[in-house]
Amino acid sequence: MEQGIAGRRALVTGAGKGIGRRTVQALHEAGARVVAVSRSRADLDSLARECPGIEPVCVDLGDWEATEQALASMGPVDLLVNNAAVALLQPFLEITKEACDKSFAVNLRAVIQVSQMVARGLKARGTPGSIVNVSSQASQRALTNHSVYCSSKGALDMLTKVMALELGPHKIRVNAVNPTVVMTPMGQANWSDPQKAKAMLDRIPLGRFAEMDNVVDAILFLLSDRSSMTTGCTLPVDGGFLAT
Template identity: 40%
Template sequence: MARCFEGKTALVTGGSRGIGKALAERLLQEGAKVYVIGRSKENLNKLKVENPSFNTIQVDVSDWDQTKTAVEQIGYLTKKILSILGIEKFEEIINTNFKSAFNITKIVTRGLISAGRPGVVVNMSSVGGLKAAAGFMPYCVSKAMMDMLTKVTALELGPHKIRVNSVNPTILKTDMTKDICENEEFVHVYTSQHPLRKFATVEDVVNATLFLLSDDSAMITGSSLAVEGGYLIH
């Protein structure tokens, strides 16, 4: 194979062993300048001995500030990206939309299991977890995390007779969205994307939630119920 990464720069996280190491080695062979991030100084040193061409960066990537400082050594490749993401707002949204659901689900279902009782969990997600929306990265990511939380907890809690599903609504007409829902231009553009040509209502979401909570959905678990007027069809 031709050296198709000649003149390119690559950043590989977890690149000091396993799949990450194999990928880093292949990128190097293909001509890339390779930066390898790893937590273990010992593994990074071994990698550097094996091939001095690697640029190694020791950092625990779970530490955002430490990672930002370390990775900025690469320069233009990452400085711009890291500044755009906005760590504070991202963490706030993840904490509110995902971690809270995880925490409460854990507390409640532990109690149900201890008491030997069945139960139902319905997470309030969004179509944002099922379809990307430009400018809403943290929100969409948080809702996608919630949808996967729904699936995994449904799998794990099923043997304890606990069902877990999510409701994924589109924009609703509420007090919070009153301004945009009364904007004629927005209403025209937005509803034209929905086969039903209308906004979802709070009642639509409540009805879907009640269905998932009821025995009428006794054989449904691990599902994301989209309440979006067909928005996801196209």
């Protein structure tokens, strides 16, 4: 079945590593023209070697003015994946202003800013589009030491719904994916302790963590024409964690 991705222009944030990097690779393989955004020049350089023809943009999305400048001339974008995020874990009684500011600047405010830029272009051109926000199971379940992260992802879920409500009349769909622990290099490092992993795995009916392609497949589905009647959803990719 035709996905409606080939030939379209896609922008992916947090493209340097993990889910974002694999999303860029998958979109490139599907024939999309990809703008890859990361704050790491080295990651973008290596990604450009793997995926010739992508357009790398190096910027810290936590900086509103720098982001505005970096993306001002990006041109028309049809598909957007808001993947960039930070996870600053602190016990509730030790949460700092800096952790709050950075987390919400990247995990929520940057999503608003980049989505506004893309959606304004789609509206002006009268072109249908699709936006996917990468959220987390932490948006809907309390996790120790994750107060700020859980809160920012909970806000992202609600932002997704309001964006879907307001942008739907302009033929722009907005959805979120909500993964469990994903076996990115960072996920493998953070969950390598068998005791820590067991505590989480015991709450996942399928008994395993997600692989990157599990999440990327869901992202591509929501970007594609195969999900043309789906908007405002938060799609768990969690092995049943949120069902328990």
